[in-house]
Amino acid sequence: MKKDAVAYLVTRRRGDIEHQREVLEQFCKYRFTINTVFNDHRAASTPPRKRDGYNAMLQYCREHMAQFVIFLSLSDIARNPENGIDEIHSLISEGFVPFFAKNDFIGYVDNPELRTEAIGHFVEYMGTYAERVRKAQSTSPRQESRTKGAIGRPKALNEGQIEALITVRRSGTSISQICRMFNVSRSTVSKILTDYPELKGEWKGRRQDAEEAGSE
Incomplete structure (x- = not known):
């Protein structure tokens, strides 16, 4: 049985909405029935929770107990990857299950519980990585090579x-x-x-x- 879901799209040019709807329909063909589609135009650089369409989507989901939210892709949630990861964490913390019509590498599309668990692991991994990057930024690769006595050009x-x-x-x-x-x-x-x-x-x-x- 197909599950009820809502969709959220970010458009950049005229005509994008039609193309994105086609991608959504193909992804949802045997899995979901999209009740409502929310959209923000040219808002990729704006944090998700400062977008009108995104907040309207969240409000709708809360009022109608909608659990499944479909995005075109992970990168459409936020242009800044760290902001995107933080938002995914917020979504699953609130009980939502996000899906991606393109490049959905998470898996478990037909098992919400396992999917939420897998997303949680991904968010945890990326959070750990981001913290390591922030710590590493204080020391450049060239400085590290001098400290360790490495010879030759350091890896990027x-x-x-x-x-x-x-x-x-x-x-x-x-x-x-x-x-x-x-x-x-x-x-x-x-x-x-x-x-x-x-x-x-x-x-x-x-x-x-x-x-x-x-x-x-």
């Missing part, structure tokens, strides 16, 4: 950071966002994704970044 990212980069890329985060988040160049990201063509290929032609630039 360590193994843990590379793992986190791949994780957020799988979640749908754009290359531009990743460059800003990890403070690395596009060429560095390209080298890291060499062994992951399915992730690298999504941004060939820079179409996704061009769309984001046009929305700013």
Whole structure:
């Protein structure tokens, strides 16, 4: 039996809403019935809880006991990855179960309890990683190499950071966002994704970044 759900979309250009609805319908075909669609236009850089459409969606869910919320992708919750992770944590803490019509790497789509648990593990992992990044920012890789007596050019990212980069890329985060988040160049990201063509290929032609630039 299909479950009742609400959807939240962030549009950047005219005509986006129609395309995004098609993606939603394909994702929900055998799983969900969307009762209401909420939308904010050109609000990706605004924190979720400061958006009119997002707050209207939360209010609707609370009043109608709606548990399932469908987003187009994880990156649509917030342009800043840390803000997005914080918001996901808030959602599951309030009893909501978020789904992503694109690039949903969490799994357990048909099991809300296991899905919520998996999302919780992901949020915990990303929170731990973010804390490590904040601590590491006080010491640059070049300074660390001098301290440890390393010879040669230091790596831009360590193994843990590379793992986190791949994780957020799988979640749908754009290359531009990743460059800003990890403070690395596009060429560095390209080298890291060499062994992951399915992730690298999504941004060939820079179409996704061009769309984001046009929305700013």
